[in-house]
Amino acid sequence: DADVTQTPRNRITKTGKRIMLECSQTKGHDRMYWYRQDPGLGLRLIYYSFDVKDINKGEISDGYSVSRQAQAKFSLSLESAIPNQTALYFCATSEAGLAGVEDTQYFGPGTRLTVL
Amino acid sequence: GESVGLHLPTLSVQEGDNSIINCAYSNSASDYFIWYKQESGKGPQFIIDIRSNMDKRQGQRVTVLLNKTVKHLSLQIAATQPGDSAVYFCAGSTYSGAGSYQLTFGKGTKLSVIP
Numbered sequence: 001d002a003d004v005t006q007t008p009r010n011r012i013t014k015t016g017k018r019i020m021l022e023c024s025q026t027k028g029h030d031r032m033y034w035y036r037q038d039p040g041l042g043l044r045l046i047y048y049s050f051d052v053k054d055i056n057k058g059e060i061s062d063g064y065s066v067s068r069q070a071q072a073k074f075s076l077s078l079e080s081a082i083p084n085q086t087a088l089y090f091c092a093t094s095e096a097g098l099a100g101v102e103d104t105q106y107f108g109p110g111t112r113l114t115v116l
Numbered sequence: 117g118e119s120v121g122l123h124l125p126t127l128s129v130q131e132g133d134n135s136i137i138n139c140a141y142s143n144s145a146s147d148y149f150i151w152y153k154q155e156s157g158k159g160p161q162f163i164i165d166i167r168s169n170m171d172k173r174q175g176q177r178v179t180v181l182l183n184k185t186v187k188h189l190s191l192q193i194a195a196t197q198p199g200d201s202a203v204y205f206c207a208g209s210t211y212s213g214a215g216s217y218q219l220t221f222g223k224g225t226k227l228s229v230i231p
Contacts, residue, residue: 004159042205042223043160090159104150105219107159 003027004108006091012114019078021111023091031094032074033105034058034066036087043090049074081115088112128228135193137225139206144187146208148217151180151191154224155202163191163204193227201229 007022023032033048035058045058047066055066063085065077078085089112092105129135141149147168152160166173166180166189173180179192193200203224209217 040223043221045219092159104162104165105160106162107152110157110159 004091004093004106006089006108006111008111009109010112012116013081014116015082017081017115019081019113021076021089021091021113023074023076023108025072025091025093025108027093027095027106028071029093029095029106030071032068033092033094034064034074034076035090035092036060036085037090037110038087046076046089078113078115081113083115086113086115125223126226126228128230129196130230131198132195135191135196135200135227137191137193137204137206137227139189139191139222141187141189141206141208143208143210143220144184146210146220148209149180149182149189150207150209150219151178152205152207152221153200153202154205160205196227196229198229198231201227203227 004025013019030051034046035043036046037043044060046060046064047058048056049068052068052071055068065079067075074091088110090110091108094105127135127137150165151163153163154160164173164175164178164180166182168184171182177194180189182189189206191204203226205221205224207219207221209219211217
């Protein structure tokens with residue numbers, strides 16, 4: 001979805017390096033998410049943010065941190081990358097529905113991260 | 117906790133035939149479900165959704181059926197086309213309190229369309 005962009009699209013790094021993945025959206029959504037995708041494991045939630053002042057841990061937050069710099073920007077950091085963080089990372093956004101149920105998420109194109 | 121899974125990891129269908137992709141969920145409190153399509157090298161793309169107060173919803177060439185009794189939903193694709201080849205994920209949303217909803221994804225089914 002062109003409304004959600006991620007940079008970089010591909011990154012190869014070494015163990016112990018600090019890495020930041022960026023996500024920007026023009027959809028005007030309040031909610032943003034970071035997922036990782038591994039073969040056979042589907043999508044797993046790392047962190048999510050319901051607005052600029054709100055940060056919540058997801059299922060697998062250890063080894064990651066996030067920053068919600070603005071409504072449109074949500075970055076994911078790996079302070080000290082390790083090989084098992086090699087994965088495909090997706091950013092997503094959603095707009096809370098009136099009843100709070102409609103939480104359809106719109107995904108960016110993904111960042112392929114390889115940690116050697 | 118919630119788990120959402122798919123019965124079959126792969127599905128091959130002849131072009132023009134109908135496809136049915138199945139998904140089971142474990143948390144009866146899940147009240148909203150979404151199907152996503154993920155093509156190779158791309159992020160998941162929303163296809164269709166259904167709320168728990170419905171048992172069927174139709175889109176363009178796609179239908180989602182929800183059976184709350186057995187906690188099962190399916191995605192039906194009519195007249196499957198080569199462009200439908202992708203991995204399909206189901207996801208279930210559960211209210212986790214204080215205005216928060218958690219979306220749990222299944223592992224995905226790979227649909228291959230045979231020309």
